[in-house]
């Protein structure tokens with residue numbers, strides 16, 4: 652993934668919600684934390700599970716498989732069994748469109 656790509660409309664991701672998208676074969680999760688958007692990998696760093704099947708509470712997403720939690724604002728693993736962070740991506744809104752690209 653390189654340049655920013657349009658992946659969603661702002662109205663599809665209201666505050667407290669998340670949306671899974673695929674960009675260049677990569678599974679990306681966009682989260683709306685109190686009106687600010689963050690994009691992280693949708694795949695848990697522990698084993699294979701999609702975080703979009705879990706729950707978003709504030710800035711923490713919980714993996715549906717073994718319950719690891721990640722901070723979606725920086726990708727950090729907050730509890731076991733995950734120890735590695737998940738990748739973060741750059742996210743921007745232009746008018747009502749949401750764009751995601753590789754983080755710098």
Ligand code: FES
Nearest residue numbers: 695697698714717
């Ligand atoms: S796969 Fe996510 S915590 Fe195990």
